[in-house]
Amino acid sequence: MKELENIKDHILVCLSSSPSNKKVIDTASRMAKVFNAEFTALYIESANKMSRDNELRLQQNTEFAREQGANIVTLSGEDIAFQVSEYAKKSQVTKIILGRSGYRPNRLFTPPNFVDKIIKYSPEIEIYIIPDKAQKMYFGQ
Structure with missing residues (x-):
């Protein structure tokens, strides 16, 4: 039990161009304050080109996130979920806060999405999912 007392919480939120990302960042920020935790916002750059609107929103x-007290970290990679989980492990992250829409058509027949992959790659880290019904419209579904 002594070991658990010495663990400092470290909260990680992923940055994106999604309109709902601000809600996820806000939730992570509030959790960091409650847990008196280190707070990191991570963005993974990929080769995919973003529209100007998405760049601005990002x-x-x-x-x-910076205004909320997050340390901003940017990494590069194509398997974003893997990069996030590797960073989380190396940086001793204890909680990952993610956003996800509730829209999941044909759930049984679709490959794992970002959240599913994070859960698979990071079984030892607590994962918190912040739902967003508006995200369905953002992705045009």
Whole structure:
């Protein structure tokens, strides 16, 4: 039990261009304050080109995370879920806060999505999912 007392919480939120990302960042920020935890916002750059609107929204979300006290980290990679989980393990993250829409058509026949992969790659880390019904409209589904 003594070992658990010495563990400092470290909360990780993923940055994105999603309009709902601000809600996820806000939730992570509040959790970091409650747990008196280190707070990191992580963005994984990939080779995919973003639209100007998405770039602007990502900048706004990054600035919002910074204003909320997050340490901003940017890494590169194509398997974003793997990169997030590897960073989390190396940085001793204890909680990952993610957003996800409730929209899941044909759930049995679709490959694992980002959240599913994070859960698979990081079984020892607590994962918190912040639902967003509005995200369905953002992704045009």
